[in-house]
Amino acid sequence: MFNAHLINDPFGDPGVYVEFKFRKETLFFDLGDLHRLVPRIILKAVRIFVSHTHMDHFIGFDQMLRLCLGRDKHLFLFGPPGFIANLESKLGAYTWNLVENYENDFELVATEIHPDRRAMRRYRCQEAFRAGAVCEERVSFDGLVTETPQYRVRAVFLDHKIPCLAFSLEEKMRVNVRKNVLQEMGLPVGAWLVDFKNRILQGDPDDTAVRAWWKDEDRKVIERVFRLGDLRDRAVKITPGQKISYISDVVYSEDNARKIAELAHRSDILFIEACFLDEDRDRAAEKYHLTAKQAGMLARRAEAKRMVVFHFSPKYKGFGHLLVEEATRAFMADHETEAGFEF
Secondary structure, X not given: OEEEEEOOOOOOOOOEEEEEOOOOOEEEEOOOOOOOOOHHHHHOEEEEEOOOOOHHHHOOHHHHHHHHOOOOEEXXXXXXXXXXXXXXXXXXOOOOOOHHHOOOOEEEEEEEEOOOOEEEEEEEHHHOOOEOOOEEEOOOOOOEEEEOOXXXXXXXXXXXXXXXXXXXXXXXEEEEEOHHHHHHOOOOOOOHHHHHHHHHHXXXXXXXXXXXXXXXXXXXXXXXXXXXXXXXXXHEEEEEOOEEEEEOOOOOOHHHHHHHHXXXXXXXXXXXXXXXXXXXXXXXXXXXXOEHHHHHHHHHHOOOOEEEEEOOOHHHOOOHHHHHHHHHHHHHOOOOOOOEEEO
């Protein structure tokens, strides 16, 4: 289970961070200005998905890099064509003559996605972030960016006058523990449940041993062992997982609209830019951005359950409610399912 939030207010740099419940992991979609976030959230970053490297989408990388220096940490970054060169330009802008003395080894792993291939490169802090060999895989991009036992991230290429990635985060399933059943079995909730849930998500065999353990009042470790299948069938309810989608910096066209609707279909939350009012749609098209009305129409077409608009043009400062109202009207028009809106 995860919670997703805008990094900044709708007039600030675009970006979303996603926190996982019971897991020390945060995902980022774009890295604009991060100064509103406390270091605890930034330091939990594991995977970062960058739509493109315009300054307002990637300037926060420097802050994240600075916080992670000297820590034993791996960051996995994904971006569109040209991403690796842009990342190396940032790393090359600093002097790293003392980092070989750091005790902990911080490593970046960057993946650049193309329609017909993907390239990966590693950068170790103790090696002054010198670029490792490029690992290139020649295969047509099928939409899957990365996958873990808990979730997968998909993407499509959109037109922002440059290739720009839109992303969708899909939780594979939600493993809900019946606490009342655990109580009946004499089992307390605790850290052991994380391993139990992960084994279910990984599809481990039913006869896999699951260790339930805890400490009693005297700090003595108590342990009981169960078959995975038996404990799952008795104490767990499995429901469909969450889905969130992130759409930023895209011109309105039928090709883009179709791709967005397919990627974001039935999203629990759709984060989508709404830069201009529709009365300024010519200006929006010139800038390769969406209007609020177009954002609402796309959210409705994707059958999103909830919409969050952001990336407002500063020309509407003090009038953000107009963008909210326009997007809401377009989203709710002929909308027969229960839906919500957040600002």
